[in-house]
């Protein structure tokens with residue numbers, strides 16, 4: 229079989245190959261029919277199928293499918309998204325060989341001139357959650373390339389959704405202690421305005437929480453909004469090595485950790501109907517530093533909760549539960565209904 233004949237558009241060749249892999253992966257007949265009937269939706273259908281397989285605990289089949297999407301991408305972006313999915317799966321396996329392979333794939337993605345804007349934004353989030361701010365910034369710079377090519381003033385008409393990579397870039401540059409440029413100041417001002425205008429959701433009691441220092445109150449009474457923190461997938465290993473995980477959590481698969489958190493969220497919202505619940509993914513170093521600053525036990529669940537409640541105005545908090553078809557709050561890359569929200573788990 230001639231592989232990758234020069235001059236042949238990838239998209240014209242991919243579906244037949246993909247179809248063979250999909251058959252081999254034992255995907256249900258209706259999925260295979262969908263693939264034949266809607267070739268332009270190949271990527272979406274397969275990503276859904278990957279989510280289904282992962283939700284069913286068939287992670288080796290899911291991985292084979294992602295490898296196929298990566299080897300025969302329906303577009304250059306699609307191949308890079310599949311690579312990032314594969315990195316997430318390899319990371320999650322906790323095996324040394326898999327980790328080394330994930331590193332090689334990341335290295336390849338980060339090769340100068342390689343990474344495309346959309347995947348760069350996803351990869352930036354991955355590095356940000358892993359508290360690797362230099363690499364996150366590298367990716368955000370690529371993801372914001374189109375926006376950075378324009379003057380900050382000319383972006384005034386754009387909505388927050390269009391500015392997300394630029395906001396991420398500004399946040400990371402702020403965290404790195406870099407001097408803010410005109411684009412940073414513009415992006416952060418847009419977020420501030422957004423938070424102000426959506427004060428129903430974000431203004432819990434009219435008081436500013438203050439960032440760190442004296443603003444911290446460990447025993448807040450009934451919160452008007454509840455923000456729960458969980459360690460990000462990328463920082464779980466670090467959290468484990470710093471001894472920040474509870475004995476029940478330690479040594480368990482990442483998905484089991486997030487399902488436990490999901491159960492706790494459901495328990496909370498059952499007991500407090502009407503209180504809006506949000507999630508926020510934490511880095512291990514952030515929690516450790518917060519505990520140090522406030523003289524708290526870094527491994528205590530209450531410390532994580534206090535850290536999260538202190539970030540009630542954070543741009544990265546997500547309303548929980550997500551819509552069924554939205555990406556899961558745990559950043560697995562799967563849809564909520566096929567991840568922590570899957571009926572199979574509850």
Ligand SMILES: [Zn+2]
Pocket residue numbers: 486556557558559560567568569
């Ligand atoms: Zn999830």
